[in-house]
Amino acid sequence: MVITDLLGVAKMAAITLDGRGRIRHWDDTAAELFGVGPPRALGRPPAELLRLPREHRGAFEPEAFGHVWCGACTLPRVDDGERAEVGWWVYPIGGTPGEHGISVLALAADLRRLRRDGIGITIGDLLLAPPGRPAGAGAAARRPAGARLLRVEPALTAPRADLPGQGADPFAGRLAGLLPALDPAAAEKIASRVLGLGCPAVSLGLTIRLPIVPHTAENPAAPRAGGAVPPPRSARPRAAPRDVPASWEPLTYLGEAGEQIGSSLDHLQAARTLAEVLVPRLADFAAVELLERVVADSAPPAAEIDETTPMRRVAVAHTDDPGRWDEAVPEGEALLLPPRTPCVQAMRTGRPVHVRRVGPAQAARFAAAFGDRDLSPLFIGRALLIVPLIARGRVLGTFELLRKPDRPGFGDLDLAMVDELARRAALCIDNGRLYRREVQVAEELQRSMLPGDPPDVAGARVRYRYRPAEQAAQVGGDWFDAIPLPGCRLGLVVGDVMGHGLTSAAIMGQLRTAVRTLATEDMRPDRLLRQLDGLARRLGEDYLATCLYAVYDPVERRCTFANAGHVPPVLVSADGASRVLPVPPGVPIGVGGEPFQTMEIVVEDGAQLVLCTDGLLERRDRDIEQGLAELRGRLAGASADLDGTCDDLLDTLAAGTPADDIAIVAVGFDGIPKDEVVTWELEPEPASVPWIRAQVAARLAGWSLHDLTDTAQLLVSELVTNALVHGAGSLGVRLIKGRTLLCEVHDDGADLPQLRHAEATDESGRGLQLVSHLAARWGTHRTDTGKIVWVEQRLPC
Incomplete structure (x- = not known):
């Protein structure tokens, strides 16, 4: 079912980007949703501020995307890192309306809040409103028991002109209320653009408890004794095609559930979808708990499971009143399960644990695994099924299913369907984990290179x-x-x-x-x-x-x-x-x-x-x-x-x-200043050695590098002497004052000097050992006419 015109019904954040893709408007709802205020957000690209998945970043680029996008993603808040599930409606506006130059309009909503609290609207006789929200006298009485939103997905739809308040003018007014002050022409242009691309909407998956009404051809809506009436047409279950046998319903359910679970490469999203598809078809309460190392996708799942293995509850779904179990079994809670609990037993044996009816003593033992909280009412009198999630021979976690006392226990067909969904979900979760791991490895490999x-x-x-x-x-x-x-x-x-x-x-x-x-x-x-x-x-x-x-x-x-x-x-x-x-x-x-x-x-x-x-x-x-x-x-x-x-x-x-x-x-x-470079051409004779020593000392004195003079003279003496003994042809020296003091000696010889160990009786071979000891660095390289031997000395601080 699609609910149109979400503006004015749900709490939405409005973000605008300029022509360079930088944030121009960031309202209080965006600050609350993403955990960062306008001072830090304004002027920055969304992909830099928020850890948006890469596959969605292009929608926020004014020139790269060019068409409307709506979708959902999970990303961490900026302030505390808590993961928020966000629905997006991103519109390319184009042009420069008014003086604000809005090129992209992004609307965002907290999907988790919508799923938990509802969105405060009525579908037929069904009121979807958060507890305590003022919806008119008698609203609570009209709310059917057991009504619960399971799935809220962003969608786009045309405005419903046939309904009051759904025309373009009211829509434009509500949209203008989210945006910074704009002149009327600019606001009208933006509203027209959004209307042309599709209004923000949500696609809802919900469950309601239907009354049993006998069907008669004369009056299918006739009330029964006791005042029961048929459910509104919009809330009736969709009938299966006449040529599909009823026995195919479990297969249809498994196919659709498996498709939903496998629709995301995010392993945590797959776990959340598993909980949603299990309730209410197979259970009234479902909780998925994964090993902490699976949640963090930092390492393969553990080979051995015991009470010291850290776990985390990643998804909870139920048919009780909204918020009934939020504090008792919150999503995201870290767990250390005591030994001999059914969860540990299921993971260690690899087989489901089925308790047909949980008695008070068993409920107390189960509840003890969750600390001081009294969770006995969650277990007493209910059917319990704990199923391990196993993929590729490794345990990833478990999920627990509970049925209320007024509902039959888990039958053979239920157990078979749960087993099949467990296999599919475990493989999807592990594939998502492996995909994330592959992405991280690829990025780390590239970054290291x-x-x-x-x-x-x-x-x-x-x-x-x-x-x-x-x-x-x-x-x-x-x-x-x-x-x-x-x-x-x-x-x-x-x-x-x-x-x-x-x-x-x-x-x-x-x-x-x-x-x-x-x-x-x-x-x-x-x-x-x-x-x-x-x-x-x-x-x-x-x-x-x-x-x-x-x-x-x-x-x-x-x-x-x-x-x-x-x-x-x-x-x-x-x-x-x-x-x-x-x-x-x-x-x-x-x-x-x-x-x-x-x-x-x-x-x-x-x-x-x-x-x-x-x-x-x-x-x-x-x-x-x-x-x-x-x-x-x-x-x-x-x-x-x-x-x-x-x-x-x-x-x-x-x-x-x-x-x-x-x-x-x-x-x-920038170049090196000419007065910080000096070159000498030498005669290939022994008398050149003392002469070049004197020249180097004089130049270092002119550069005020007196502390380097003695070492520099010794180094240049060794290099020039080696060139005279082992080189040939022309001989030259160049001195450069850069980040270090660099001395180069070039000659026409082809043989490069080699550092070697000189024995006590050797008469030569110690010159390069001395150079290696005194110089910060030294080396050799060939030139078109011979070779260069160079040494570096660190400049004084």
Whole structure:
């Protein structure tokens, strides 16, 4: 049954978003429902403020979704983490009505409250109103005993113009009461838009106790002796088709119940649905209790069950008056069940425990499992059935069923149906738990493979941003990195593995590790991509990825690029002009057969470079070329605040729940001041050693680094001496004051020095041991003409 026009009937929260998807209006009902007030909510995207499921975030994006969405989800409150069951009606408004610029209107309601208290309306002779709510004199007398809402689901429906108060004008008035003050034209536009898309409504599943009325052809509504009358037509059970035998009813029920239980990938929602479908068809009271580790989906279910196993009650359903058992057996309560209770027995044996009628002594023992609360009235005289939930050979929990004394006990057919539902529900709960676990593992895997904080290097500033795709289980293969290289240079890489899922994430991790390893060999960008391409083709056919690799030299103020089918970067000059760099396109990594090319440009101090993946540029309404044009436009005149630049790009170019991963690397080119770099060319003769020692001391004195002089002189002496003994051709020294004091010695020799252990009788081999002991770091790398040996010393604080 669908109840139309929920506005004015149920308590609803109203939230409005501006054209950027940020919250503009957040009322008191929203603050009560989500546990966060307007000061913290305003100006933030809903997906950032609330832990919305990823599959629903797109509905709150003004540009990404574009049509009305209604549905339900369970999410934690911001203040205390308590899970709230929320119904949503989200409308794309579009345009800029009034001065408020409302692009999205989201209405929300507490479904758990609606299910518990009713919604204060009358269906025929049935009043659905919370206890104590003023509904007119005699309302309580008209309320049928046993009336209870089981299911409340968000829905959309057209306004009922045939009923008083259901036209467009009253609706617009009630809607305007939820929104901030708007001019009449804006309010009318929003109301018209909502009416055109569908009014907020709920689909109800309810139970009522029907009187027994004899049917006569002459007068089917004739009252019986005693005043009983037929139930209102809207509350009568739907008759089965004439050609369906009555014996099929249990199969129909099992099919429909199983479909409802399996309709969600949320394991807790599956447990709640199980309780709802059991009542009242099979029981008058149902409670589902799961192992705590199943609820948290943090580990597989326990192999052994005893009284020390923590559990949690996740669902309760009953046919008693609303709120009758809320305090006695609340949902969400943590439990430690005493030994030898029927619940522990059912879980340990794997077989149901059936008590045909619970006597007073048994009721007292059962109630003792719940502490000091007197739950004997819940058990006395009722039929009790406790069924374990077992999936894949592991116990997940139990559910308990009770029937009132005036109802027959559980028969063989009932036991068979309960057993079948238990198997289906256990599998759905375990599948939901495994799905959640898979999502968590995939996200943790991807997160562990992405870099941490950007490196602090001389002459450049680096900032990252990463936003995963909207599909929770579809982790992607986007990666990015900034790699400190010898000579104060910086390696920059951004790439995108083709496809999604764990395989892509694993490939991404391997390629990122390979790039870092190859980068330390100080290869030219084109040669690095060639090596990476060969590695990918040796690993397998699925290793396909686009990649852009760049090296920035803050001393020479040059940036070298090589590309493997990736989107080009955008360079912003110091005066704010932006342009898309015409880097060679190249073919993706793993294709092979084509060479990679290198492009080198001069970059001025104060320039910025932005690299990204195609998830930032490509959307449903925009191709990559259009995205690049918009990116260049957004970067024109960008400030030196790289964090602000990255955030602005995500806010303006990316959907809040993108269809593809988004990675952004922003680099500010500051360069190393020329007076902090000095170079000497030496004659390859022994007299050069004392001369360079004196030159280094003089330069360090000019930099006020007197404390480093003795160690620096010793280190440069060892490196120059080794170059004279083992090197050949030209000889040079470069000293750079950056984040550290860097000393480089280059020569034309091909052999790289190796650190080795010198015995007591050896006449050589101790020089590099001394270097390794005195330097903070040291290393070697080849050049086009020879090699460089370098050492670093930490600068004094």
